[in-house]
Amino acid sequence: MVFNSVAFIIFFLLTFIVYWLIGSKNKKLQNIFLLFASYVFYAWWDWRFLSLLIFHSTFSYWISTRISNTDNEKSKKSFLTFGIVLSILILGFFKYYNFFAENLNQLLFGIGFKSSLVTLNLILPLGISFFTFKILSYMLDVYRGTIKATTDLSEYLLFVSFFPQLVAGPIERATTLLPQIEKERTFNYNQAITGSKLIIWGLFKKVVIADTCAGYVADIFNNYHLYTASTLLLGTIYFAYQVYADFSGYSDIAIGVGKLLGFELMQNFDKPFISKNITEFWRRWHNSLSTWFNDYIFTPFFTRFRDYGNKAMYMGIILTFVLSGLWHGASWHYVFFGVLHGSAIVVETALKKKRKSVSKKIKPWLYNNLSMALTFSFVLITWIYFRANDMVHATNYLNRLFSASIIQMPGKLQYLPWIALLILWEYWQRKSEHPLVLKGIPTIIRWVIYITMVFTILYYFGQEQAFYYFQF
Amino acid sequence: MNTQELIEKLTPIFKDVLDNEDIVLTETTTAADIEEWDSLSHIQLIVAVEKAFKVKFTSIEIAAFKNVGDLCKTITQKIG
Numbered sequence: 001m002v003f004n005s006v007a008f009i010i011f012f013l014l015t016f017i018v019y020w021l022i023g024s025k026n027k028k029l030q031n032i033f034l035l036f037a038s039y040v041f042y043a044w045w046d047w048r049f050l051s052l053l054i055f056h057s058t059f060s061y062w063i064s065t066r067i068s069n070t071d072n073e074k075s076k077k078s079f080l081t082f083g084i085v086l087s088i089l090i091l092g093f094f095k096y097y098n099f100f101a102e103n104l105n106q107l108l109f110g111i112g113f114k115s116s117l118v119t120l121n122l123i124l125p126l127g128i129s130f131f132t133f134k135i136l137s138y139m140l141d142v143y144r145g146t147i148k149a150t151t152d153l154s155e156y157l158l159f160v161s162f163f164p165q166l167v168a169g170p171i172e173r174a175t176t177l178l179p180q181i182e183k184e185r186t187f188n189y190n191q192a193i194t195g196s197k198l199i200i201w202g203l204f205k206k207v208v209i210a211d212t213c214a215g216y217v218a219d220i221f222n223n224y225h226l227y228t229a230s231t232l233l234l235g236t237i238y239f240a241y242q243v244y245a246d247f248s249g250y251s252d253i254a255i256g257v258g259k260l261l262g263f264e265l266m267q268n269f270d271k272p273f274i275s276k277n278i279t280e281f282w283r284r285w286h287n288s289l290s291t292w293f294n295d296y297i298f299t300p301f302f303t304r305f306r307d308y309g310n311k312a313m314y315m316g317i318i319l320t321f322v323l324s325g326l327w328h329g330a331s332w333h334y335v336f337f338g339v340l341h342g343s344a345i346v347v348e349t350a351l352k353k354k355r356k357s358v359s360k361k362i363k364p365w366l367y368n369n370l371s372m373a374l375t376f377s378f379v380l381i382t383w384i385y386f387r388a389n390d391m392v393h394a395t396n397y398l399n400r401l402f403s404a405s406i407i408q409m410p411g412k413l414q415y416l417p418w419i420a421l422l423i424l425w426e427y428w429q430r431k432s433e434h435p436l437v438l439k440g441i442p443t444i445i446r447w448v449i450y451i452t453m454v455f456t457i458l459y460y461f462g463q464e465q466a467f468y469y470f471q472f
Numbered sequence: 473m474n475t476q477e478l479i480e481k482l483t484p485i486f487k488d489v490l491d492n493e494d495i496v497l498t499e500t501t502t503a504a505d506i507e508e509w510d511s512l513s514h515i516q517l518i519v520a521v522e523k524a525f526k527v528k529f530t531s532i533e534i535a536a537f538k539n540v541g542d543l544c545k546t547i548t549q550k551i552g
Binding site: 356 | 491510511512514515516518519531532534535
């Protein structure tokens with residue numbers, strides 16, 4: 001069930017009504033009902049994988065309880081290792097087995113052996129990368145003592161499978177979500193209104209901007225050999241806004257749905273395209289994933305090997321981004337995307353002092369704008385590797401992009417106004433809590449805007465395009 | 473060494489690692505108060521502090537530092 005479907009709207013309306021009819025006095029029943037709704041939401045897509053989700057979360061509950069109940073440091077570590085290994089094996093089997101088998105076969109063939117590891121026809125369980133990361137962070141947090149293990153199975157299961165963020169994040173931590181599940185939630189009118197506006201804004205970005213944009217992007221990327229370099233450049237910009245509108249739209253809907261149920265979920269995006277360097281970009285883009293990698297991969301790695309100084313830091317950055325690339329998909333072009341971003345951050349870190357002294361010599365507005373342009377250009381180019389079907393496709397696209405036809409008039413300009421609208425709107429509302437606050441606008445006009453937006457969404461509704469990040 | 477003396481000794485280390493001459497440390501200073509103090513420079517700070525005071529922190533101690541006061545307390549425990 002995707003957020004932009006009629007099925008979801010009916011599902012959510014029913015959930016919303018029953019949930020508040022049960023009422024906050026019956027918190028336990030409310031939680032069990034939410035868990036049931038989350039399982040229906042997941043089973044709607046493929047009921048067979050529901051058992052995997054239930055098994056994986058129940059297993060991690062058991063492991064975490066064991067970690068928490070023993071005082072013996074050694075057994076704590078053994079339970080944690082067991083939990084991590086099994087979680088990674090599950091994720092690894094569905095997501096990386098074929099990648100591993102193909103590459104091993106090729107490698108063995110290359111050195112003269114005939115290997116016959118068969119590749120399997122596997123379906124990637126929806127949201128597996130997201131909920132596995134939630135489970136891993138919970139076990140690690142319990143082990144580190146950041147949180148106490150919960151003793152309520154249904155509350156823990158709800159933490160893992162809470163439907164607004166089950167299949168594409170934000171990858172919420174137990175430290176912020178579990179306390180909200182444990183306490184009573186009361187219906188708050190203002191919170192519900194903000195939630196509804198976020199859903200409208202999210203759907204607008206997804207259905208009107210991203211889905212329409214996707215067609216242009218697919219055309220330009222698939223038929224890149226037929227287009228001028230300038231059109232290919234436009235294609236990369238379209239892709240940037242497609243994936244931004246798609247994923248930040250999804251996050252807005254998730255946060256909005258959460259608010260309607262009395263939950264506050266974390267922000268995942270913060271105007272990523274105004275970043276002045278790549279380090280900042282990853283703080284503004286899919287923040288829940290970046291902080292996850294920072295807390296559970298980079299920081300422990302750098303802490304452990306800190307005596308090696310900068311070498312350990314640079315190694316840690318590259319390792320983190322290679323893994324982050326792989327998290328997106330089992331393919332070399334994702335790994336390369338990660339290596340490019342990791343390298344950029346290594347260079348930025350190495351030149352930190354130099355950059356600071358340069359920034360003092362140039363006018364701030366010039367330095368800031370140049371930094372923003374440079375960062376955005378880097379993101380555009382590396383995203384070719386993200387969007388392409390494979391490495392060869394990306395390289396061919398890039399070769400053609402850097403050719404003489406860059407000075408020709410680009411084709412496919414007709415989509416540009418939508419992107420301009422999105423940029424201008426977000427700039428206009430940049431100081432508001434979200435882009436539909438519209439403070440200082442007369443009520444009548446505000447309502448005209450909301451209704452126009454809803455009708456525009458309905459006009460474009462119906463194709464039920466999956467969200468881009470569902471594939472990860 | 474009392475906390476004030478420790479903070480006086482820590483200040484030049486922070487200024488150097490974070491490359492910011494305007495830093496004024498107090499017991500309650502946290503990473504949120506200093507723009508340059510991020511997860512990356514946090515560990516660089518730890519390395520510099522370990523060198524300067526000839527101490528070694530455990531990873532649990534490092535993760536538990538919430539402000540400069542915490543850091544001072546742990547250093548005091550180590551150097552006695």
